[in-house]
Amino acid sequence: MEQVREVILVHGLWHQPAHLSLVTRELRENGIRVIAPQLHRGSLAADTAVVQDAVDACASPPVVMGHSYGGSVITGLRDAHHLVFVAAFVPDSGESSASLGGPEPLIKPALITTSDGSTRVDPSKAGEYLYGDCSDEVSEWATTLLRRQAPGHGRGVPSHIGWHSTRSTYVICARDRALDPELQREMARRCDDAVEIATSHSPFISEPKTVASLLARAVSN
Helix, strand or coil: CCCCCEEEEECCCCCCHHHHHHHHHHHHHCCCEEECCCCCCCCHHHHHHHHHHHHHHCCCCCEEEEECCHHHHHHCCCCCCEEEEECCCCCCCCCCHHHHHCCCCCCHHHEEECCCCCEEECHHHHHHHHCCCCCHHHHHHHHHHCCCECCCHHHCCCCCCHHHCCCEEEEEECCCCCCCHHHHHHHHCCCCEEEEECCCCCHHHHCHHHHHHHHHHHHHC
């Protein structure tokens, strides 16, 4: 069987593909083709559809990584080779990111809600909650990339549960201030494999080589 050489990276709420650029560079230097779709399409169903289009365009079933809310997105995919959940939600039938996260998610104190119901991350708190193990310079760079998040995405329920039939790995971020590591450990039990790393919520920024290595391993298996 021909080796899979394609990886799709799926960002979470408030983020965009540019946040994944450090991992993208690491993977491309190792000869792996990387696709990072832009979400913020208006709903979980629309976000999943754009990623499914990327999967369908690959020459062979790709490895797909989902971060945070991106876990709900990749759960809905068909025909992936391997799903990698990084500090991500792993919803089952009838579940959403919001229901799994509970009514008082850790990230809530860092959020600012606008009059139209959209939210944004307070720039003065982004480093603490999202990039706690990054240098000040890198944290500031990542914070400038954050964007406003329209409401409703986190309440979306996947129409297909891909991890029921597709091999999956969970990456637990033990120093996470945005998604409770204990909740991550519970969700990791739904996956075939799990690995724990001592990072913040955003290891694709603080430890891009580590994340790239995990993804390259999934590519090879």
